Amino acid sequence: MSTKFDIEKFDGKISFAIWRVQMLAVLTQNGLKKVLSGKSAKPATTTEEQWEETDEKALSTIQLCLSREVLREVINEKTAAGIWSKLESLYMTKSLANKLRLKERLFTLRMSEGTPIQSHLGEFNSIIIDLENLDVEIDDEDKAVLLIVSLPPSYRHFKEIMLYGNNVTLSFDDVKSNLLSKEKFDTQIHSESSGEGLVVRGRNHEVGASGKNQSKSKGKNSKYCRYCKKRNHEISECYKLKNKQNREDKGKQPEKSAEASFVETESDGECFIASGTEQRSKNEWVLDSGCTFHMSPNRDWFTTYESFNGGLVLMGNDAQCKVVGKGTIKIKTHDGVVRTLTSVRHVPDLKRNLISLGTLESQGCRYSAEGGVLKVSKGALVLLKAIRSGSLYLLQGSPDIGLVFDRQKSDPGGVVGYVDADYSGDLDRRRSLSAYIFKLCGSAISWYLSLQAIAALSTTEAEYIVVTEGVKEAIWLRGLVAELGLQQQILVMFCDREITVEKIHTTENPADMLTKPLPAAKFDHCLDLAAKIPFYLYPFLDTTSESRPFEYLRLTSLGVIGALVKADDTQVIRVLLPTRIIQRCLRAMQIGSELSKTVATFILRRCLLDDVGLRYICTTPELVFAVVQVLGNMVGALAAQPSSSLLKHIIRCYLRLSNNPRACDVVRILPPDILRDTTFSSRLSEDRVTKKWLQQLLHNVDGNRRI
Known part of the structure; x- marks a missing residue:
C-alpha cells in the first residue's frame, strides 16, 4: 500500500526550514532518508545495486519537490547526499548576510488589515525557525514584543493590554493563545450579528443567433422603451433618441471618448486595457489590473532602454500601435522615495502611462482599495498610492527625471x-x-x-x-x-x-559674483544659486555603475558634499537632509571604491553628530535599520580588507547611534560580532581614540540592555 504525500515545491521564497522538515518526513516514510548521509552510512547487508537504486529514488523525490529556478542551481548534483548538501549550503548558510536579511524581515514584518491571525503567525514562526537554524537565539519576551508590534492598528486595545497590563512576564505562547482566542471570539460575534441579506434577481443577457444582446427575465416578454414610452422596442433601438443625439452631435467634436485596447506581445499572455473617457495628460500613471506589462509612450522617461519588436497594440478604432522597446523608468512616489519600474514597454502612440497591478503582484506585492485610495504594498511598506478619479486610479507621483548622460547614435563619437x-x-x-x-x-x-x-x-x-x-x-x-x-x-x-x-545682462548673470562688486540684493541672489550646486551632483550619486569613469564622478561629488558638511554648520545639514543625502551615501557605501566609501561614511558621520541629523535618521525605523545594516556589512568586509580611516568613521557612527534609545535597540540586535573579538585589535592598539570609542559603544549596547 503506497501513500501519497503532497508538499509545496521549494522556490527559494518559502521557508527552507519548514520545507526541509517536510522533505525529511517524506523521505522517512518512503525509507529513503538514510542515503542523505552518503555512502558511509550504507549498511553491510545492502548491495551496491540496491544502494544506488535507493539513492536514485531519493534524488528524484527531492528534484520533484523543487521549482525550476532552484532546480537549475543544483542540476549538476547526481546523488541525494550531494543535492541535499548543496541546498543546505545555499539556503542555510550561517553568514552575516543571511542573518541580517532574516532579522530585517522579522523587525519590519507588519500584519495587513484583514489578514487571518493564523496566516500571520505562520509567517512570523517561519522567520523565527529560520533564525534558530542559523544559531540566532531570540528571547521569548522579545519574540512576544515583536509579535505585538507587528499587529495592525485595529489591534490597538489588545496591544495596550498586553504591553501595559499588570503582567509580571510576557510570554510568546501567551500572546499567541490570546490572539487566537480573540480571533475566534470576533468570528463568533460577527456570525451571530450577521442577518439575512437581500436577494436581487437580475437579467441574464445572452447572445442570440442574430448576434445582438437579448434579455431574459421572468414576467412579460414584451419590449418597452423608457424614452418614448412605446412598446415593441427598447431604449437602445429608439429612433427618436438616436435622431436627437445625431442632431446634438452634428458639427461638434466629442469631448469624451471611450477606448478599449488589445495588446499582443512576445509573451504567452494577452493584455486588455480599459481606459476611461476623459482626455488626460501623458504625465499621469494609471494603475490597471488587466494590463500585462507596464507601458508608457514617453521615451524621455526611460533611464535604461532597449529597442526590440514587441508586437502590436490594437486600439478600439482598429488602429495599430507598435511596441518599439522596453526599459526602466524611475518614479518619485507620494512619500518622496524614488522607485524603479522594470520591463516597461515603450508604445509611442499610447495615450496613457499604465502600471500593471498583475506584474506587481507577481513580484510579491499586494494591493487593496478602500475609500477611493488604492495602495500597493510589500510587507508593511506602502510602495505606491493611487487616488480614484472617475473609474480610474491615478498614481500619486511623477517621473524622476534628472541629468542623463546617454550615448546617442547621432553623436559623432564623444x-x-x-x-x-x-x-x-x-x-x-x-x-x-x-x-x-x-x-x-x-x-x-x-x-x-x-x-x-x-x-x-x-x-x-x-x-x-x-x-x-x-x-x-x-x-x-x-x-x-x-x-x-x-x-x-x-x-x-x-x-x-x-x-x-x-x-546676458549683468542683473541676470550669476557669474558676476566672482568677477565684480555687487549690491546686497544681487549678492544674496547669487548665494541662493550657489547653494543649489550640490543638487546638480546628485545624478552622479544615483548611478549604480561601478566602472571607473562613474566612480571618478561619484568620488568628486562626494568630495564636494563632504567639504560642505565639514564646516560643522547645522544649516548645511538642514538643507541636505530633505534631499535624501543619507540614502545616497548608503548607496555609495555599498557599491563605491574604498575612497568613496570613506568619504560617504564621513558625510554620514557628520550628519549623525548633528542633533538634527540624528533625530531625522532615528525617526524612521526603516532608515535606522538600513544604516545599521550597511555599517554591519562594511565591518564584515573590513575583516578581509582592513582600512583604519574607514573603521574609525564606522565606529563613530555606531557610537552616535547608540546614544539614541531607539537606534540603540537596533544596534543591540544587530551587533557585528567581529567588533567584540580580536579581529581589529592590532589596528586599534595604535589609535587610542577609536579604541575608546569602541569601548564606549560596547558599554552603551551591553550596559543599557533592558531587563
Whole structure:
C-alpha cells in the first residue's frame, strides 16, 4: 500500500526550514532518508545495486519537490547526499548576510488589515525557525514584543493590554493563545450579528443567433422603451433618441471618448486595457489590473532602454500601435522615495502611462482599495498610492527625471563642440561676441560667452577667433575625458548656425559674483544659486555603475558634499537632509571604491553628530535599520580588507547611534560580532581614540540592555 504525500515545491521564497522538515518526513516514510548521509552510512547487508537504486529514488523525490529556478542551481548534483548538501549550503548558510536579511524581515514584518491571525503567525514562526537554524537565539519576551508590534492598528486595545497590563512576564505562547482566542471570539460575534441579506434577481443577457444582446427575465416578454414610452422596442433601438443625439452631435467634436485596447506581445499572455473617457495628460500613471506589462509612450522617461519588436497594440478604432522597446523608468512616489519600474514597454502612440497591478503582484506585492485610495504594498511598506478619479486610479507621483548622460547614435563619437560669433555685437566698442558650447553624450559639459579682446574687421575674422578659442577648449576636454576612460581620436566642431549667441545682462548673470562688486540684493541672489550646486551632483550619486569613469564622478561629488558638511554648520545639514543625502551615501557605501566609501561614511558621520541629523535618521525605523545594516556589512568586509580611516568613521557612527534609545535597540540586535573579538585589535592598539570609542559603544549596547 503506497501513500501519497503532497508538499509545496521549494522556490527559494518559502521557508527552507519548514520545507526541509517536510522533505525529511517524506523521505522517512518512503525509507529513503538514510542515503542523505552518503555512502558511509550504507549498511553491510545492502548491495551496491540496491544502494544506488535507493539513492536514485531519493534524488528524484527531492528534484520533484523543487521549482525550476532552484532546480537549475543544483542540476549538476547526481546523488541525494550531494543535492541535499548543496541546498543546505545555499539556503542555510550561517553568514552575516543571511542573518541580517532574516532579522530585517522579522523587525519590519507588519500584519495587513484583514489578514487571518493564523496566516500571520505562520509567517512570523517561519522567520523565527529560520533564525534558530542559523544559531540566532531570540528571547521569548522579545519574540512576544515583536509579535505585538507587528499587529495592525485595529489591534490597538489588545496591544495596550498586553504591553501595559499588570503582567509580571510576557510570554510568546501567551500572546499567541490570546490572539487566537480573540480571533475566534470576533468570528463568533460577527456570525451571530450577521442577518439575512437581500436577494436581487437580475437579467441574464445572452447572445442570440442574430448576434445582438437579448434579455431574459421572468414576467412579460414584451419590449418597452423608457424614452418614448412605446412598446415593441427598447431604449437602445429608439429612433427618436438616436435622431436627437445625431442632431446634438452634428458639427461638434466629442469631448469624451471611450477606448478599449488589445495588446499582443512576445509573451504567452494577452493584455486588455480599459481606459476611461476623459482626455488626460501623458504625465499621469494609471494603475490597471488587466494590463500585462507596464507601458508608457514617453521615451524621455526611460533611464535604461532597449529597442526590440514587441508586437502590436490594437486600439478600439482598429488602429495599430507598435511596441518599439522596453526599459526602466524611475518614479518619485507620494512619500518622496524614488522607485524603479522594470520591463516597461515603450508604445509611442499610447495615450496613457499604465502600471500593471498583475506584474506587481507577481513580484510579491499586494494591493487593496478602500475609500477611493488604492495602495500597493510589500510587507508593511506602502510602495505606491493611487487616488480614484472617475473609474480610474491615478498614481500619486511623477517621473524622476534628472541629468542623463546617454550615448546617442547621432553623436559623432564623444565630445562635440558648437562655436559661433556675433559680429560687432558690442555697439559701443564694435567688438564681437564669442561663444562655444561642448556636449558629451547629449549633455552640456562646458560653455563660454564673452566679448573678443580685439575688434574684428570682418565676420570671417570674428569666426576664426572663436574657432581658435573653441579648438583650445576641445583639446583640453579630450584629455579630460581620456582620463575618465573615454578615448576620442577625432574632435568634431560645428561652426555657425548651430547655436544662438546672446549677451546676458549683468542683473541676470550669476557669474558676476566672482568677477565684480555687487549690491546686497544681487549678492544674496547669487548665494541662493550657489547653494543649489550640490543638487546638480546628485545624478552622479544615483548611478549604480561601478566602472571607473562613474566612480571618478561619484568620488568628486562626494568630495564636494563632504567639504560642505565639514564646516560643522547645522544649516548645511538642514538643507541636505530633505534631499535624501543619507540614502545616497548608503548607496555609495555599498557599491563605491574604498575612497568613496570613506568619504560617504564621513558625510554620514557628520550628519549623525548633528542633533538634527540624528533625530531625522532615528525617526524612521526603516532608515535606522538600513544604516545599521550597511555599517554591519562594511565591518564584515573590513575583516578581509582592513582600512583604519574607514573603521574609525564606522565606529563613530555606531557610537552616535547608540546614544539614541531607539537606534540603540537596533544596534543591540544587530551587533557585528567581529567588533567584540580580536579581529581589529592590532589596528586599534595604535589609535587610542577609536579604541575608546569602541569601548564606549560596547558599554552603551551591553550596559543599557533592558531587563
